[in-house]
Amino acid sequence: MPDSRTLTDPAPYDALLLLSFGGPEGPEDVVPFLENVTRGRGIPKERLAEVGKHYFLFGGVSPINEQNRELLAALREDFSGHGLDLPVYWGNRNWAPYLVDTLREMASDGHRRIAVLATSAYAGYSGCRQYRENLADALATLAEEGLPELRVDKLRHFYNHPGFVQPMIDATLAALAELPTAVRDRAHLAFTTHSIPEAMAETSGAPQDPARGRPGGAYVAQHLDVARLIAAAVEEATGVADRPWELVYQSRSGAPHVPWLEPDICDHLESLHTAGVPAAVMVPIGFVSDHMEVKYDLDTEAVAKAAELGLPVARAATVGADARFAAAVRELLLERAAVERGLPVERRALGGLGPSHDVCAVACCPNPRAPRRAAAEI
Numbered sequence: 001m002p003d004s005r006t007l008t009d010p011a012p013y014d015a016l017l018l019l020s021f022g023g024p025e026g027p028e029d030v031v032p033f034l035e036n037v038t039r040g041r042g043i044p045k046e047r048l049a050e051v052g053k054h055y056f057l058f059g060g061v062s063p064i065n066e067q068n069r070e071l072l073a074a075l076r077e078d079f080s081g082h083g084l085d086l087p088v089y090w091g092n093r094n095w096a097p098y099l100v101d102t103l104r105e106m107a108s109d110g111h112r113r114i115a116v117l118a119t120s121a122y123a124g125y126s127g128c129r130q131y132r133e134n135l136a137d138a139l140a141t142l143a144e145e146g147l148p149e150l151r152v153d154k155l156r157h158f159y160n161h162p163g164f165v166q167p168m169i170d171a172t173l174a175a176l177a178e179l180p181t182a183v184r185d186r187a188h189l190a191f192t193t194h195s196i197p198e199a200m201a202e203t204s205g206a207p208q209d210p211a212r213g214r215p216g217g218a219y220v221a222q223h224l225d226v227a228r229l230i231a232a233a234v235e236e237a238t239g240v241a242d243r244p245w246e247l248v249y250q251s252r253s254g255a256p257h258v259p260w261l262e263p264d265i266c267d268h269l270e271s272l273h274t275a276g277v278p279a280a281v282m283v284p285i286g287f288v289s290d291h292m293e294v295k296y297d298l299d300t301e302a303v304a305k306a307a308e309l310g311l312p313v314a315r316a317a318t319v320g321a322d323a324r325f326a327a328a329v330r331e332l333l334l335e336r337a338a339v340e341r342g343l344p345v346e347r348r349a350l351g352g353l354g355p356s357h358d359v360c361a362v363a364c365c366p367n368p369r370a371p372r373r374a375a376a377e378i
């Protein structure tokens with residue numbers, strides 16, 4: 001069976017769309033950005049004011065857009081270096097360049113069949129269906145404007161792709177090396193991801209996916225699989241056997257009476273300290289780049305908590321624009337192109353859950369509020 005690393009034909013696709021979250025680029029953008037993010041979501045006003053402060057602390061600029069520009073550049077470099085002549089566009093859910101504007105530009109540039117990479121690695125409403133709802137809305141707008149019809153295919157979740165996992169292994173080892181030698185071998189690994197409502201976690205993934213039937217659904221099962229992979233690779237590289245690790249959460253929002261995934265990273269650091277653990281490495285496996293959730297919630301808040309406790313911590317870098325990740329995106333695109341052409345192809349995935357499905361089912365990662373139209377599903 002051909003390995004997707006050796007493929008070069010992008011047909012039937014004529015373009016790739018990098019689809020991301022977006023973030024403010026100056027103080028005057030912060031409030032309108034937060035309004036875009038939270039429209040119709042019942043986030044308490046106090047939480048919004050609090051999150052606004054995080055952005056103002058950084059001059060009202062989220063690092064996420066610059067990181068996506070770097071990823072775009074890495075993708076273009078990887079594609080041209082591998083003889084793949086395919087234009088790459090970028091559009092966001094919550095800030096300029098807005099998805100609908102990018103799709104309009106793609107349509108007027110003559111593109112009709114578009115592969116989409118969403119910068120969300122795992123299953124779940126926020127990382128999967130919500131992007132497909134945004135795609136459906138944008139396509140409906142273009143149809144109203146009388147533009148030619150586009151077909152969009154979302155590439156499979158990449159959380160267990162070697163090109164995503166390997167850079168995180170290296171980053172974890174690099175972070176461990178930052179800790180004082182006296183405590184390094186006894187440091188715990190704290191894998192972090194975005195907390196989501198428990199109900200959203202339970203229904204994450206496809207109904208036929210065995211991971212969905214587990215406690216916490218596919219969202220938690222997929223993160224645990226990645227955490228296990230990294231912990232095993234770190235054990236092998238450092239020779240430290242059975243180093244403890246935990247999966248913990250960050251960036252909770254929503255009303256306090258609604259249960260979200262726990263424990264929070266700050267509470268976790270406190271428990272580690274109380275239990276006599278001498279150091280920890282925070283590994284943000286839930287995020288693709290060092291955006292605001294990482295810069296504020298980990299590098300500012302959790303680091304301050306650790307300092308208060310006197311607990312040495314280090315934070316592993318996210319994958320960002322790593323060349324191995326750019327190569328993984330190319331592989332995922334060419335793999336899917338082969339599938340669409342009816343060709344057998346190897347689908348690379350590490351860990352125990354196997355490669356994610358290509359096309360989401362109608363019941364995949366349901367909207368917790370009300371069903372809405374979504375693109376790229378059966």
Ligand SMILES: CC1=C(CCC(=O)O)c2cc3nc(cc4[nH]c(cc5[nH]c(cc1n2)c(C)c5CCC(=O)O)c(CCC(=O)O)c4C)C(CCC(=O)O)=C3C
Binds near residue numbers: 021124288292
């Ligand atoms: C699973 C997940 C990811 C990871 C996967 C992925 O990467 O996509 C993620 C990423 C991100 N979340 C981000 C920002 C925000 N998320 C919010 C709110 C929420 N996130 C949620 C989930 C997730 N979010 C949920 C369930 C909510 C509650 C409201 C709702 O149901 O939608 C809010 C509202 C205020 C607040 O309460 O925090 C903000 C400002 C940014 C941009 C950061 C920057 O600017 O650099 C990024 C990349």
Ligand SMILES: [Fe+2]
Binds near residue numbers: 194
């Ligand atoms: Fe979020």
